[in-house]
Amino acid sequence: MLEDNLNETQSNDTNALIERRLEELAELNNRSINAFEYSYDVDSFSQEIKADFEKYDGKVVSVAGRIMAIRRMGKASFTHIQDDHGRIQAYIRKDDVGEDSYATFKLLDIGDIIGIRGYVFKTKTGETSVHADEVKLLSKSIRPIPIAKETTDEKGNKVIHDQFVDKELRYRQRYVDLIVNPKVKEVFIKRSKIISSMRKFLDDSGYLEVETPVLQSLYGGAAARPFITHHNALDMKLYMRIADELYLKRLIVGGFNGVYEISKDFRNEGIDRTHNPEFTMMELYVSYKDYNWMMEYVEKMVQYICKDVFSTTEFEIEGNKVNFDGKWNRVSMVDELNKILGYDILKTTKDDLAKSAKQHHVELKGGESKGKIIDELFEVTIQHKLVQPTFVVDYPVELSPLAKKHREKDGLVERFEAFVVGRELCNAFSELNDPIDQKQRFVDQSKMREEGDDEAHQIDDDYVRALEYGMPPTAGLGVGIDRLVMLLTNQSSIRDVILFPHMRPND
RNA sequence: GCACCCUUAGCUCAGUUGGCAGAGCAAAUGACUCUUAAUCAUUAGGUCGCCGGUUCGAACCCGGCAGGGUGCACCA
Structure with missing residues (x-):
């Protein structure tokens, strides 16, 4: 359990996952790690590195972004981080980043924002990645994001699993929508x-x-x-x-x-x-x-x-x-309506127009001006056909x-x-x-x-x-x-x- | 404003005739130094939108309310 005063400082719809992350935050504080850093010197972006691998191959880069996936395998881990224009994989080995840093990395979650420095390489399955020599927590995320996973089917199409689709939540929390739905x-x-x-x-x-x-x-x-x-x-x-x-x-x-x-x-x-x-x-x-x-x-x-x-x-x-x-195309509203109704709408009476409106299932309340009825007739007879x-x-x-x-x-x-x-x-x-x-x-x-x-x-x-x-x-x-x-x-x-x-x- | 539909775990969704609340992902613990929906084992996670009614018993049936969606009306 956390102290009441800590809970009062966050939005009140807390849950076990959030409490768990607050415990991690407390542990980071115990280790004198600032969970909310002031800046990070980013010099490269995911999309550019992947698009121009030859230029970046073997070069040391600093990238930063939000953790979107983590695959831990004991003393080595892969993670995907997402920056403004895409995602890039990082390979983090205990031997390369050091024992303390690797232990800290184990406290991180999907959603945390980190900076990674390391050299660019391709894994044996061919994915452009950053081989980390430094991993730095920049901002801790205490609220879990609705994470979706992607696969690729036989035809090479991306298949997204469990995508965040609830329209109400997407509109109310657009920041989340933007994180998880790139489109x-x-x-x-x-x-x-x-x-x-x-x-x-x-x-x-x-x-x-x-x-x-x-x-x-x-x-x-x-x-x-x-x-x-x-x-x-x-x-x-x-x-x-x-x-x-x-x-x-x-x-x-x-x-x-x-x-x-x-x-x-x-x-x-x-x-x-x-x-x-x-x-x-x-x-x-x-x-x-x-x-x-x-x-x-x-x-x-x-x-x-x-x-x-x-x-x-x-x-x-x-x-x-x-x-x-x-x-x-240019069409005259009056000419088109005259063709459809079979008489000159400018010379006709309001009553005739009202009859035509009824024939075309336009509901009139009475009291509409002649022009208004013409506009209504235009909408039902012509407008929807203008592709x-x-x-x-x-x-x-x-x-x-x-x-x-x-x-x-x-x-x-x-x-x-x-x-x-x-x-x-x-x-x-x-x-x-x-x-x-x-x-x-x-x-x-x-x-x-x-x-x-x-x-x-x-x-x-x-x-x-x-x-x-x-x-x-x-x-x-x-x-x-x-x-x-x-x-x-x-x-x-x-x-x-x-x-x-x-x-x-x-x- | 009117009609219809939706609301179940953080997310995506099942839930049979009214009879113990379910799965996948996410999470935790352990194993794993090239994984990619990683894998394997174990564990935890719920005001079934809210209020009321019917019933021995309601996620399920009925009524009301709230939020959302779609269509209609409105929007020169």
Whole structure:
């Protein structure tokens, strides 16, 4: 038994395995061994040593990492340690490291972090290894990790036994997930590279990365319910932003040629496979451009990221072969729907649309605008069929209070969304820069709000004032980063591309 | 918000008709100086998610709650 005060200093879900390791820790202390060292001079990494054995053969290296396997054979032992990019085996002989050091090694466990110095060699079975002359404990692990073991079958495929798969534990304790499931780590490395690559593409275009307020007294730029918080000193309600849009366009008014922001937005909605309450969005605004230009820009940007990060534009996504290369399909939302429904949706009545909605099993509550019904019909009839990257262009004005009226088609705005395997990749439009029209749209939205639509846009008078000073013609774009990463890494849940997805508190 | 499913040892999972709580890995002790899911022997390890009910008896049947998953709804 250990003293009570020792137990109180750790998390309270202790067990016999942890108590056993605390006893080992006490024994290490008795031997004046620091179980939590200050630093270690690492000069080599597992992956490089294994990839370039000829260069390292016989050379003395210092490596460090977490013990993932130990095979003891009396006076000699093998261990695998895992560093940032892989694992390497070490061979530890009592005769080489000395009696005391070998006795200390016997007190170590899977999960402990150690440093090893020794020369690189290949075992008689051909595995690149480090023949240790020094083993140093760097950090003791007192909580056992859920260790999996690997074998290789006749075909050379890796088979993982007893893998740590409990999704709840994996998300709540992502640090453990990352230790024992290397493929998880790969996804998050890809995520980071996708964002860097996007940033590089935007920077190389000459656009300026900026930061705008997360805490806002008026929220806008999207249709969503916000998180509400409170500022104590000012004693006022503040909202967490649901979009960056209105502030970024104020900067276009201010004279920047192009601005973008990659940041978290917050929406107070349900949580599911494609929604996390905080998520990452990239928004870009470029002056003197319209949505036609932006379509080409999106194509180029996505193709650049694909080639930069994955060295290909061809992807396997949910069993579909998808190619991002070349010019993407462009379809008109209205034309496609007219073909399917057999009449002109812009000239027809709301009642006819409601009938069509019923035929296509779209549930309406009543009170939806004409544009909303059109959008619902689009989702069930067309969206899910869009496998290859496709721009859907020209949306009903009711759905897009910040987009500019179509230059030719009445009742529509110049807006597009890109879809891949039925999923939205981005949303963009020619930005509305007529302050009088914008004011009217806000007023219309506020009527919808009064009629019970709590996601309708708030009136932002300061934004209208900014437009009154004059905003150049501008193209705007929003890309949901989490969903882009889901697509490119073929993950079906947003939780698998967010390191710490939101979970209900458990303990 | 609704429906269905899951919750058993640190991890992965069995658990028959309601009748003593099981295995593999991990752990401990011993043997073993080229092993690799090391091997061999021995040992220990449980609030069967929580609360209640039915029953002589509940991991198992019933009800409620919690957490999680999937689908639907919501999400321009």
